Amino acid sequence: MEQVQRVSLADQAARLLLERIRAGEWQIGAKLPGETTLGPQLGVGRSTVREAIRQLAGRGVLQTRQGAGVFVTALDVGDDWDVVLRQADIAAVIEGRIAIETEAAALAAQRRTATDLRAMRRALTQRVAEGQSTEEYVDADMVLHRAVVAAAHNDVLLELFDGFVPRVRQAMIDMLDLQPVSTSCDSDASGDDQEAHAELVRAITDREPVVAAQLSRAHLTSLKAALA
Known part of the structure; x- marks a missing residue:
């Protein structure tokens, strides 16, 4: 599984997560694994995972639901x-x-x-x-x-x-x-x-x-x- 190699770590982590979503690993409505699982997969710490998730949430791909987790809301980033x-x-x-x-x-x-x-x-x-x-x-x-x-x-x-x-x-x-x-x-x-x-x-x-x-x-x- 590909891991983050260079800075910016958060940008790279967001890119890798998006690639996995595009590849069909998670469908719309699916819940992402927790930070402790995603961190090792991406080769980054939990804080970097959180920032990557924030980036993708801001672009409409993910949604964080308090107390429930992070869910996929789109399979790609729409154009501005x-x-x-x-x-x-x-x-x-x-x-x-x-x-x-x-x-x-x-x-x-x-x-x-x-x-x-x-x-x-x-x-x-x-x-x-x-x-x-x-x-x-x-x-x-x-x-x-x-x-x-x-x-x-x-x-x-x-x-x-x-x-x-x-x-x-x-x-x-x-x-x-x-x-x-x-x-x-x-x-x-x-x-x-x-x-x-x-x-x-x-x-x-x-x-x-x-x-x-x-x-x-x-x-x-x-x-x-x-x-x-």
Whole structure:
């Protein structure tokens, strides 16, 4: 059985444990042997085993249950969220936004405050400000979408949305730089697209969650089509 040879001992021990999990030695839900067993197998002390377990727990592979032991919760380390988004096709990113923003719009219609509505209306006005660069226009658009998600008062949805912003922002800028302003679904701010956003804000204002969700989905679905 392979043992740790070099520093960092904890990193090496974590790598070896992960390799054994990947190889199928333990399945999801299985309990790992104790530190006194794993230490000799890996050629390290108990404190190093504990640190290796902490590393893998932090990466979602293991879970320590007080009084019960250490259990396998995943068979491999997932990619970091930002790596996943960088590698994802932009259409897949928009599909993620549909899932997040459709639910957020419905919740916003139920939970919005007067402060939330003011933020949405300011952002709606900013989308049609004259003399904006492409980057400024896209940023103003994202501010409005974020204001809707923020009005849902769900920290998880907001954090997920914020994770999407850099990927979507650059795609939007690239698209608008390549197309005439009037042809993009999210760029004709003085016409139909601005009205679509205004309708979403009105639905949230009027506490119409079903309508708000439908409007959000329709807008983002057309955005996905335009980015294809």
